[in-house]
Amino acid sequence: MSEVIDTAVAALREKMDGSFDGTAKFVIEGEGAIMIDGDEVRAGDEEADVTLSADADTFKDILSGDLNATSAFMTGKLTVDGDMGKAMQLGSVLA
Template identity: 35%
Template sequence: MTLQDIADRIQKGLNGTLFEGSLKFDCGGSGVIVLADNQASTTDQDTDCSIRLSQDNLGKLLTGKLNPMTGVMMGKLKVSGDMSVAMKLGKLLG
Protein backbone atom coordinates (compact mmCIF):
# COMPACT_ATOMS: atom_id res chain seq x y z
CA MET A 1 0.00 0.00 0.00
CA THR A 2 1.48 3.35 -1.04
CA LEU A 3 1.29 6.54 1.00
CA GLN A 4 -1.14 7.89 -1.59
CA ASP A 5 -3.39 4.85 -1.01
CA ILE A 6 -3.24 5.49 2.73
CA ALA A 7 -3.99 9.22 2.21
CA ASP A 8 -6.99 8.32 0.04
CA ARG A 9 -8.25 5.98 2.75
CA ILE A 10 -7.85 8.67 5.41
CA GLN A 11 -9.67 11.12 3.13
CA LYS A 12 -12.63 8.75 2.90
CA GLY A 13 -12.66 8.56 6.71
CA LEU A 14 -12.63 12.35 6.95
CA ASN A 15 -15.70 12.85 4.75
CA GLY A 16 -18.37 14.47 6.86
CA THR A 17 -16.04 14.73 9.88
CA LEU A 18 -14.43 17.96 11.02
CA PHE A 19 -10.77 17.54 11.98
CA GLU A 20 -9.49 20.71 13.62
CA GLY A 21 -5.80 21.48 13.53
CA SER A 22 -3.16 19.96 11.30
CA LEU A 23 -1.19 16.75 11.64
CA LYS A 24 1.66 15.15 9.75
CA PHE A 25 2.55 11.46 9.59
CA ASP A 26 6.27 11.60 8.81
CA CYS A 27 7.46 8.29 7.37
CA GLY A 28 11.01 9.54 6.76
CA GLY A 29 12.33 8.65 3.31
CA SER A 30 9.00 7.08 2.34
CA GLY A 31 7.26 10.47 2.47
CA VAL A 32 4.54 12.16 4.50
CA ILE A 33 0.79 12.30 4.86
CA VAL A 34 -0.60 15.63 6.02
CA LEU A 35 -4.08 16.17 7.47
CA ALA A 36 -4.95 19.86 7.16
CA ASP A 37 -8.11 21.77 6.26
CA ASN A 38 -10.05 18.48 6.30
CA GLN A 39 -7.86 17.12 3.49
CA ALA A 40 -5.35 14.26 3.49
CA SER A 41 -2.43 14.76 1.11
CA THR A 42 1.13 13.62 0.52
CA THR A 43 2.37 17.22 0.15
CA ASP A 44 4.71 18.21 2.98
CA GLN A 45 3.94 21.32 5.00
CA ASP A 46 4.32 22.65 8.55
CA THR A 47 1.69 21.24 10.93
CA ASP A 48 0.56 21.67 14.54
CA CYS A 49 1.61 18.11 15.36
CA SER A 50 3.97 15.60 13.77
CA ILE A 51 4.05 11.83 14.25
CA ARG A 52 7.23 10.07 13.07
CA LEU A 53 6.79 6.39 12.27
CA SER A 54 7.51 3.83 9.58
CA GLN A 55 5.09 3.38 6.70
CA ASP A 56 4.45 -0.16 7.95
CA ASN A 57 3.55 1.10 11.44
CA LEU A 58 1.33 3.81 9.92
CA GLY A 59 -0.67 1.09 8.18
CA LYS A 60 -0.94 -0.83 11.45
CA LEU A 61 -1.98 2.31 13.35
CA LEU A 62 -4.76 3.13 10.89
CA THR A 63 -6.12 -0.43 10.81
CA GLY A 64 -6.16 -0.74 14.60
CA LYS A 65 -3.32 -3.28 14.74
CA LEU A 66 -1.10 -0.79 16.58
CA ASN A 67 -2.44 1.02 19.65
CA PRO A 68 -1.18 4.64 19.64
CA MET A 69 -0.18 4.64 23.34
CA THR A 70 1.57 1.29 23.01
CA GLY A 71 3.32 2.55 19.89
CA VAL A 72 4.67 5.59 21.73
CA MET A 73 5.82 3.52 24.71
CA MET A 74 7.57 1.00 22.46
CA GLY A 75 9.23 3.80 20.47
CA LYS A 76 7.44 2.82 17.26
CA LEU A 77 6.08 6.33 16.91
CA LYS A 78 7.26 9.69 18.17
CA VAL A 79 4.88 12.62 18.62
CA SER A 80 6.08 16.22 18.57
CA GLY A 81 4.16 19.48 18.69
CA ASP A 82 0.59 19.92 19.91
CA MET A 83 -0.42 16.68 21.64
CA SER A 84 -4.10 17.70 21.73
CA VAL A 85 -4.19 17.40 17.91
CA ALA A 86 -2.82 13.86 18.16
CA MET A 87 -5.53 13.04 20.70
CA LYS A 88 -8.23 14.19 18.24
CA LEU A 89 -6.83 11.68 15.76
CA GLY A 90 -7.76 8.87 18.15
CA LYS A 91 -11.42 9.92 17.96
CA LEU A 92 -11.23 10.07 14.18
CA LEU A 93 -9.76 6.56 13.94
CA GLY A 94 -12.06 5.13 16.56
Protein backbone atom coordinates in the same frame (compact mmCIF):
# COMPACT_ATOMS: atom_id res chain seq x y z
CA MET B 1 4.79 9.85 -4.97
CA SER B 2 5.11 6.43 -3.41
CA GLU B 3 2.42 3.77 -3.42
CA VAL B 4 2.54 3.75 0.40
CA ILE B 5 1.69 7.47 0.49
CA ASP B 6 -1.09 7.09 -2.11
CA THR B 7 -2.64 4.20 -0.18
CA ALA B 8 -2.35 6.03 3.14
CA VAL B 9 -3.95 9.21 1.76
CA ALA B 10 -6.94 7.19 0.51
CA ALA B 11 -7.29 5.34 3.83
CA LEU B 12 -7.07 8.54 5.88
CA ARG B 13 -9.68 10.26 3.71
CA GLU B 14 -12.12 7.47 4.57
CA LYS B 15 -11.42 7.79 8.31
CA MET B 16 -11.74 11.57 8.61
CA ASP B 17 -15.13 12.42 10.05
CA GLY B 18 -15.05 16.18 10.46
CA SER B 19 -13.97 16.14 14.10
CA PHE B 20 -10.32 17.17 13.59
CA ASP B 21 -9.84 20.94 13.62
CA GLY B 22 -6.14 21.48 13.11
CA THR B 23 -3.21 20.56 10.92
CA ALA B 24 -1.21 17.38 11.26
CA LYS B 25 1.62 15.82 9.34
CA PHE B 26 2.36 12.09 9.17
CA VAL B 27 5.95 11.38 8.23
CA ILE B 28 6.39 7.84 6.95
CA GLU B 29 10.09 7.03 7.10
CA GLY B 30 11.58 6.43 3.66
CA GLU B 31 8.29 7.19 1.88
CA GLY B 32 7.28 10.83 2.39
CA ALA B 33 4.70 12.83 4.30
CA ILE B 34 0.94 13.29 4.43
CA MET B 35 -0.83 16.48 5.49
CA ILE B 36 -4.18 16.63 7.24
CA ASP B 37 -5.86 20.02 7.39
CA GLY B 38 -9.29 19.62 8.94
CA ASP B 39 -10.90 17.02 6.69
CA GLU B 40 -8.52 17.56 3.77
CA VAL B 41 -5.91 14.82 3.34
CA ARG B 42 -3.10 15.06 0.77
CA ALA B 43 0.53 14.27 0.19
CA GLY B 44 2.64 17.19 1.38
CA ASP B 45 5.31 18.33 3.77
CA GLU B 46 4.41 21.69 5.31
CA GLU B 47 4.39 23.03 8.86
CA ALA B 48 1.67 21.54 11.07
CA ASP B 49 0.30 21.78 14.61
CA VAL B 50 1.59 18.26 15.25
CA THR B 51 3.92 15.89 13.41
CA LEU B 52 3.65 12.14 13.85
CA SER B 53 6.46 9.93 12.56
CA ALA B 54 6.61 6.16 12.10
CA ASP B 55 7.93 3.55 9.74
CA ALA B 56 5.67 2.27 6.95
CA ASP B 57 4.72 -0.97 8.73
CA THR B 58 3.68 0.83 11.92
CA PHE B 59 1.66 3.36 9.95
CA LYS B 60 -0.12 0.59 8.00
CA ASP B 61 -0.94 -1.20 11.25
CA ILE B 62 -2.40 1.98 12.76
CA LEU B 63 -4.54 2.65 9.67
CA SER B 64 -5.80 -0.93 9.51
CA GLY B 65 -6.73 -0.92 13.19
CA ASP B 66 -4.21 -3.64 14.06
CA LEU B 67 -2.26 -1.18 16.23
CA ASN B 68 -3.66 1.54 18.47
CA ALA B 69 -1.91 4.89 17.91
CA THR B 70 -1.55 5.42 21.67
CA SER B 71 0.06 1.99 22.06
CA ALA B 72 2.41 2.77 19.17
CA PHE B 73 3.41 6.01 20.87
CA MET B 74 3.90 4.37 24.27
CA THR B 75 6.14 1.66 22.79
CA GLY B 76 8.24 4.12 20.78
CA LYS B 77 6.99 3.01 17.37
CA LEU B 78 5.32 6.39 16.80
CA THR B 79 6.89 9.71 17.71
CA VAL B 80 4.98 12.95 18.22
CA ASP B 81 6.36 16.46 17.89
CA GLY B 82 4.15 19.46 18.60
CA ASP B 83 0.67 19.83 20.06
CA MET B 84 -0.05 16.65 22.06
CA GLY B 85 -3.74 17.62 22.33
CA LYS B 86 -4.04 17.61 18.53
CA ALA B 87 -2.24 14.24 18.44
CA MET B 88 -4.77 12.80 20.89
CA GLN B 89 -7.67 14.27 18.91
CA LEU B 90 -6.30 12.71 15.73
CA GLY B 91 -5.74 9.40 17.52
CA SER B 92 -9.44 9.24 18.39
CA VAL B 93 -10.35 9.85 14.73
CA LEU B 94 -8.07 6.99 13.65
CA ALA B 95 -9.40 4.53 16.27
